[in-house]
Amino acid sequence: MFTKLLKYEWRATRELLGILCLVCLGASVLGGLTMRYLMLFDGGDTSGNFLTVISIFGMMAAMFAVGMVAVASLLLFLGRFYKSRFTDEGYLTFTLPVTTHQNLLSSLVNTAIGMLLMVLVMGACLLLWLVIGLSGSQDLIRLVWQEMPQLWSAFLEIWGQMPWNYVAMLGLNMVTSAGCTLVMLMLSVTIGSVLAKKHKVLAAVGVFYGIRVLLSMVLGLSVLTPILTSQDEQLIMLRIIRGTPLLTTLVAVAGYFLMYRLVDKRLNLN
């Protein structure tokens, strides 16, 4: 049943996600072309040139569009969660023969996968942006190509000296922080929908900012504690970098179970 739920979650979001990917692609092409135009004319007298002004505006619009795609994709998944669970569609969702855990986790997993996909698409689009933008600058490419052996050896040198345990912990920090933020967003939507009688979306926004403030205070304390209790800089760094993922994971798990409890016991669709 869980895989079926996931399938329906994915089907419900894939079309809009596809449109957002196309917008991102279009923005990257526009950004790349305007960047190429501006780089080609780099050094020339382009002041007052109409095309230059247009290119600058085009580049800004492309940057804005890519940023908006990131926000819109998150809103898309949160909107889907709200609509399918806490509006009239919930009358179907919560009468399906599935457990509340399956119901909530399917949305959580779909959102996580969708957001990861969007990050990858945005990364690819930014690469495309650079490829298009720099393709006209033969000198720059030639220079980079000539310097490539040196760059590579420098990279290998850094690679060899890289403190991999720190890098891994930073990666873990990023993953747990992203997961925690996602759970907090969904928890805010749940609290807003279950507890507020009117203006549920507004209530959800308010709850999220409340949670963020609280979480920032707790995280701040967890960072401050090792600083105040130790003199060894390396030890302080190690404690912070190890303590934060643990704390964010605990907060995410607690947030998930609070969300579960609210949906299981306090749900009242009207």
Added chain:
Amino acid sequence: MSCVLQAEGLTKRYHHAAALDGLDLQLPAGKIIGLLGPNGSGKTTFMKIAAGLLTPTTGQITVCGQAIGPKSKALVSYLPDRNCFSKRMKVAQMLDCYQDFFPDFDRARAEDMLSALAIDRDARFQTLSKGTQEKVQLVLTMSRRARLYLLDEPIGGVDPAARDYILHTIINNYDPDATVLISTHLISDVERVLDEFLFLYQGKVIRQGEADAAREESGKSLDELFREVFKCLPNC
């Protein structure tokens, strides 16, 4: 006779107001039962609890001996008093959804009913009229081979001709061992299909019995009986 649904001391409070107040109820198998009562009597709350949409404040409720959960939901076919499908979905996608999630869904039966109602399977839900949307939901609900059908205002939003078709659909499509619980205000329309009735008031059953026996005993139709019973009660 076996019991499909059993409720004991079922109470649901919203802050200080009790929507259901210690309700004790047993629904026998193989009957069409009318859940009748004035606005705010707790009909929808009771159905939502039985369907697993609400958690009771106190009390117990079981469907075929199963506490409310995934197992009971697999036995209950619930028709809410509103549209519960995404408006962007096509009718065929709605059939797919029911087929995927409910093993007791009879797709052939659903397609036959849709054909009889001349409903296009490729039409999007939002393009259908309100009455047709309700018919589609009823078709999906009645196409399951469930043990308990909970129909909340199934004929509320449709024209009199469609009401006849819907009632005909209900009578002809439920399993003889299954129970159909119909909540409605349009008693005169449904009373001819009812085997039993329950009068609910302020979260309690104030009268129940067999429809024919009640009509014979009182010399009145259920509709007239309803008007008489609830006329005497305050706040009606």
